[in-house]
Amino acid sequence: MSTDGSERLERLLGGPESSWLVDRVRRRLELGRPLTGSVTLGAASPEQRRAVERLLGRRAGTGSSLSVSLDEVDHVLRMSGASSGGLHGAVVLLRGPVRDLGRESTERAAAWRDAHAMLDAVVAGRPELSGWRAWLDATGLVRRVTADSGEARVVLDRLAVLLRRLPSPGIPIGRLAAETCGDAHGLDDGEPLATLAVSAARALGGSPYAGDGTADARRRAWAGVGVHLDELSPVVLCLGLAGDGHSPTGRMLAAARAAGEPCVLTLRQLRRHEVPIVERMVRICENPIVIAAAADELGPHCPPVVCVNGRPSAAVWTLLDLLAAGGARFAYHGDFDWGGIGIAAAVYERLGWRPWRYDTLAYEATLAAGDATPPLNPLTGRPCPTPWDPALSAAMTRRAVRVEEELVLGALLADLSGDGSSPQS
Structure with a gap:
């Protein structure tokens, strides 16, 4: 096409006011439909109406909608020299090759x-x-x-x-x-x-x-x-479980509690523990740092805590099931991010628990307390529901800030020591 033809095509059909028409035509071509009949734009702007009038060389009618005959546009483009290939060729020149969606x-x-x-x-x-x-x-x-x-x-x-x-x-x-x-x-x-x-x-x-x-x-x-399945790779980290003197796993738990040390149990060990593990209240955390800090500060005086350590392994589920069978109630804390919420929801659905500083009130309080600290990390990812407190998901979406478990470690340890005043402890 000559330079004059290119300029003429750009002037007639290349402006932003004509983009809707080019889009409609391109979509028809992609779908293999013929460029005949009319296309209509509802609530056309004055600029869009004037662009069609320049293209066709006549008034474009009245009313809020704008109807354009594709046959007429094709004729104008060919006769004016703007596009020897008519409307089809004009769209290719303006936007590049047309996809064949059917093929x-x-x-x-x-x-x-x-x-x-x-x-x-x-x-x-x-x-x-x-x-x-x-x-x-x-x-x-x-x-x-x-x-x-x-x-x-x-x-x-x-x-x-x-x-x-x-x-x-x-x-x-x-x-x-x-x-x-x-x-x-x-x-x-x-x-x-x-x-x-x-x-x-x-x-x-x-x-x-x-x-x-x-x-x-x-x-x-x-x-x-x-x-x-491999029974040795899946493990679970815990602290303060009472154990018993009647089984190898029970004796391991009892010895670890007496020493105030964390205990790592394999799926194999838990599957061979055939009786429920009896505890009244068990706290669940998401990250191992809570277990490590609790062992350092509280030692043998730490109440029972189980760490899910990310997505729960088979060993984590087995230990929690044994505790549930023994009548344990659970309190849960994790990261205030969408990954942490997903983990918490899975545990909630399976076992049920009450929040351990893990609801809307705790989230907002942590953000308020962090005003004088360096900026917190932004919250990214897809929002998840929080069935234990539906308002929490909305608050996290609105504030768009993540709060990692490490940030509230002091409060969690205070709860575990029995000195905390959290209404959820």
Whole structure:
């Protein structure tokens, strides 16, 4: 196109007042629709109306809405020399090549079919998995746990190899992961492959595909196909639990309490403790620094505290379940950020607890007390509900400030020492 034509096109259709018209036309082209008929803009501004009048060389009608004939625009652009390719060509010149959304959709669908090809070949020979395979499609689980069809293909190919090995009696999950996907941690909780594989294990065991999401449910699902989990890696940190003299785990807890030292328990030890652990009140914290500071300051006089240390491991859940079975009540504190809120909500849903300086009043009080300190960190991430105190989520969203557990460590230790005056202690 000549320089004169380019300038003329820019003058007729390239300004911000005409962008709505170009957007509408481009969208039609992307969808494969013809550039015929009219498009209408409701509540058009005077500038938008004048731009159409300049383009068409006539008044654009009256009223609040503005209707433009695409056939007329195409004719004007061709006859004026602004765009020899008419309206279609003008949009390409102004905005660049037009996507073919129909073709892209077809290609995406083909890529997702290819991603499932190896898995579908395995399922074809395993009729017991046919319902599970349909469930994957119905729930969209694969698309939720993978970023795109390329990642899905890698994960599903590994899943297909894994399914050929199941059931596999007596094999540790780490060894199974190493032998089927070349990564001993490939079936760790939270990995996309693990999420899909445990649902397949439930299907092979005749259980509901989704399960209840707990560590015990996952353990049972794997056990149903002969796979046992590592019982030594998941640990839980605690302080001040009474223990007993009747079991190895109970004696460890009793000795640690007498010495005023933190105790680290493995999932293996807790699963072999077959009776409830009896305590009246147990405080739960999110970060190990609370346990360390309490051991330093209070030693053997510290009341029972359990640290979830981020997302609770199977060992954490098992210890809390043993305490709940023994009649314990719980009080919870964690970081005032969305990650901490998510952890707290998971514990609240499973066990129930009352706040330990972990509600709206405590959050606002901490911010007020921090006016003279260096600025606190901004709160980022997606807001989460706070069912124990619905107003807390709203307050955190409004204030947009995170408060880490370390910032209120002194108050928490005062509560543990029995000298605090917190109404929640």
